[in-house]
Amino acid sequence: MAIRALRPNDPRVLGGFQVLGLLGEGGMGAVYQARDRDGRTVAIKVIRPEYAAVPEFRARFRSEVERARQVPPFSTAAVLGADPDHSTPYLVVEYVDGPNLSEVIADHGPLTDGALHSVAVGVATALVAIHGAGVVHRDLKPANVLFALGSPKVIDFGIARALDADDGLTRTGQTVGTVAYMAPERLEGPLIGQATPAVDVFAWGAVVAYAANGRSPFPGDSPTAIAIRILTREPELGSLTGPLRAIVERTLAKNPAARPTAPELLDMLLASDSAPPTRPVVLPAPSPRRSGQHRKDRPGFPRLAAAVGAGVLTVALAAGTAIAMWPSPDKNPLPPAPSAPPPEPVMVINDPLIGPSLWAETTNSQSSCTFDGEFLIIKGRHGIMCTGPRKEFTGDQKTLISVESVVGELCARIYFRYHHTGEGSYVLEVCRNNLALASTTPNAPWTVLNEGRSVNLGAKSHRFSIEIEDEFAGVYMDGLRDPVLTAPLEEPALTSGTVEIAAGGHSSENSTIKLYGIEVWTAG
Structure with missing residues (x-):
């Protein structure tokens, strides 16, 4: 599992733990590798400050x-500690040093025979332990099944909503989970937004089908299409055969009452007529294509940013992102299922911007780009382009960067699809009190596509994500699910290009901009 260097705003110490590196980030927070006083390596999930500031969230977390803590640690990552009262609450769990199920399938292909049955039994065993403690996982998926010494361990159940915690803390319309593994009752009907043990059993069936075939049993080219298939179609189980296929079919029943409980599921799997000899999942050396990419919480993108007319059914994800779906598949036929799963995002640029690396120090007569060991600092009275890698990208992509501060009249600019030969670019401009998405072309040097909201950069740093899907750009801030800016990308000459860091504008006095931590991901 790849560990990334700590960024300037990342903690160095949490409680009695020394933080070693960043394992990954998601919508709820960041996950760090850390070491306790006895030298044991652990994983710490730290909740984002914006959630920690909400009293009801902190109460639910506690x-x-x-x-x-009551979940037995067999087949799960053991919960070792927590501090719900910390300024940013955190959870300490066992560090599982191994790839997840998605990575295993991508590297070595679908599982068969004893290895497949081992995964089925191991994940079912974890559900028995989780449900026995009164917890529902709510986001069981291949990325949350890790392999340690060939045995599967289920992670990320530590902030699942408790079975009997009907305390009103989850707002209407909020649903935690991943669409491809969501039970139909979470997408439509009176139980929408709720979670019972039956939703985890449904997710188990989808995970096992994925392990056997290398793709979801409800394939689709968008979250909307996937959700409609879950609601209206039977699962595609492909190469699954025999008793295991029959068990998976029962767990994927549309009616939750028709699914077995987790203990019943485990009993079925261990019955003599359905259980081939189990064995650990033996992982050969990773292929060059994937070497060094095993990391938890690989960012998923693109995001769905579409709404469809009146009378639609709406499903809300973890932080309230709405997915609009047609209620009748007869009137709106499903798109054809893809012949193969889409490629996972691949990180193609990663620079902490704390010293010369992919970006170099740059100066002109009025301004400069320099490093101080913590930030890339742009200083001066006029715009400047910082010298960076001229690697071009096309198609869907995602660029993340943190802006620590903007002091003065210059604005930070993140150019994407930039052409060094003069055709132009798209750009996110981050000023002291406002944001803008713009385009630049020879005939229109600066065209604002969308602008708005004050970001108040003086209060704290902000993490921006520019996400391109199907020639549509969305700008997200601080991990929130709703975009702060959106715009279509309609310039015919700007379908590819580089990512550049710059400052723009003019200032009567020296301005200072501080940035750090740029990542660029492509669709693979």
């Missing part, structure tokens, strides 16, 4: 951590 309740769910207490229940997570």
Whole structure:
């Protein structure tokens, strides 16, 4: 599992733990590798400050951590500790040093025979332990099944909503989970947004089908299409055969009452007529294509940013992102299922911007780009382009960068699809009090595509994500699910290009911009 260097705003110490590196980030927070006083390596999930500031979220976190402590650690990552009262609450769990199920399938292909049955039994065993402690996982998926010494361990159940925690803390329309593994009752009907043990059993069936075939049993080219298939179609189980296929079919029943409980599921799997000899999942050396990419919480993108007319059914994800779906597949036929799963995002640029690396120090007569060991600092009275890698990208992509501060009249600019030969570019401009998406072309040097909201950069740093899907750009801030800016990308000459860091504008006095931590991901 790849570990990334700590960024300037990342903690160095949490409680009695020394933070070693960043394992990954998601919508709820960041996950770090750390070491306790005895030298044991652990993983720490730190909740984002914007959630920690909400009293009801902190109360829910406290309740769910207490229940997570009661989950026996067989087939799960053991919960070792937590501090719900910290300024940013955190959860400490066992560090599982191994690839997840998605990575295993991508590297070595679908599982068969004893290896497949081992995964089925191991994940079912984890559900028995989780449900026995009064917890529902709510986001069981291949990325949350890790392999340690060939045995599967289920992670990320520590902030699942407790079974009997009907305390009103989850707002209407908020649903935690990944669409491809969501039970139909979470997408439509009176239980929408709720979670019972039956939703985890459904997710188990989808995970096992994925392990056997290398793709979801409800394939689709968008979250909307996937959700409609879950609601209206039977699963595609492909190469699954025999008793295991029959068990998976029962767990994927549309009616939750028709699914077995987790203990019943485990009993079925261990019955003599359905259980081939199990064995650990033996992982050969990773292929060059994937070497060094095993990391938790690989960012998923693109995001869905579409709404469809009146009368639609709406499903809300973890932080309230709405997915609009047609209620009748007869009137709106499903798109054809893809012949193969889409490629996972691949990180193609990663520079902490704390010293010369992919970006170099740059100066002109009025301004400069320099490093101080913590930030890339742009200083001066006029715009400047910082010298960076001239690697071009096309198609869907995602660029992340943190802006620590903007002091003065110059604005930070993140150019994407930039052409060094003069055709132009798209750009996110981050000024002291406002944001803008713009385009530049020879005939229109600066065209604002969308602008708005004050970001108040003087209060704290902000993490921006520019996400391109199907020639449509969305700008997200601080991990929130809703975009702060969106715009279509309609310039015919700007379908590819580089990513550049710059400052723009003019200032009567020296301005200072501080940035750090740029990442660029492509669709693979």
